Amino acid sequence: MKQILFSLLMVTGITFAARAQSEQYQQAMNQQVGLLDSASSFTQAGMQQLGNTFERVAEAEKTQWLPYYYAAYCRVNEAFFTQDKGKVDEIADKALLNIEKAAALKGKDSEISCILSMIASARIGVDPMTRGMKYGMESGQHLEEAKKLNPENPRVYMLEGQALLYTPEAFGGSKTKAKEKFEESLKKFATEKPADKLTPHWGEGYVKALMADLSK
Template identity: 55%
Template sequence: MKRFFLAFLFTGSLATAMAQSAQYTDAMTKQTSELDSSGTFTADGLQQKANTFERIADAEKSQWLPYYYAAYAQVMQALILQDKSQIDPLADRAEGNLDKAEALSPKNSEIACIRSLIATARLTVDPMTRGMKYGPEAAALLEQAAEFNPENPRIYMLRGQSLLFTPEQWGGSKSKAKTTLELALQKFAAFKPESSIAPHWGEPYTRKLLEQSQK
């Protein structure tokens, strides 16, 4: 009887865990699929997404992806804002989410890429005074991302973007950007996300950047 009772408890716990897992996957699938929508890429749309991912993270504290996507939405919001006074607070919030994500998934190339974007966002507040600090920091974080996973295409996309928008006297150029972005597309073609909700963003944007590098 005791053995039957324990088996019943185990089966019930397993069923509950599977239901929770399915609910989490369904919620994340919906939210991540909407990230590809142009309608999401407004300041308000990205803020709503960040808030939603944070709520999922609060409910699923053992999962790194909700924290990651919350930070992604926050840094993307920071990068499109016209009001520069809002950038640092958003960057702080994104870094806090990445700290939680990294505690669950250390040495993660995707997390390092978002940290690089955060450094870039901070730089845009005042490029003349912040460039010497955050430019090298953004580049170093991409180097770290490559150490963790050299096949991550977002590394090369972000490097290409930096080369495209950096003046030639500071090391940028369209020709260097073109070469790097072409490599990024090769990496995208070979890249297989770990799951349907794993990071997969960036390929359409890479193609747009490549077009700009050829003009």
């Protein structure tokens, strides 16, 4: 009888501990993802700080793919924001490491492919003339994969539009085509229904800002 009681207490204790850990994870993630919805977070320092936090959460919750995903998202944005071109690859490498860990847990996913595309695009900025062809092609391939995995993902069309907007016309860029992609992206955002607060949902505000600039 004592053995049975002890076993029940052990199981109950483990259940409560797991539930507490799960709640702690949810609270931490909700708070940090909420900060990503604030424009004030989008600075080099802001992305670096959030990236550090997501990495700590990821290391504490090694079976969850989203902390690694968001850590990668923050790192690649940090790479875009940095003015020191000599640091871009180092930061992009951190983003790549995180998104590879996310992919190992999640498998093939449209959102993961979008981050891989962004990482390749960030590397172009170091030296567009020598890197444009290699990493531009890599970025595009990841977006094609993202679209195949989820044609309704608005971030795919946002990133396609961004590539067209910032690529010189001599190399295939087009503000007109970029606008078309942004319009398609906004239509997808209008119908997107994230499963919960942690599901990737970023990008709509950015697309609207780019559209406003194109309308000037």
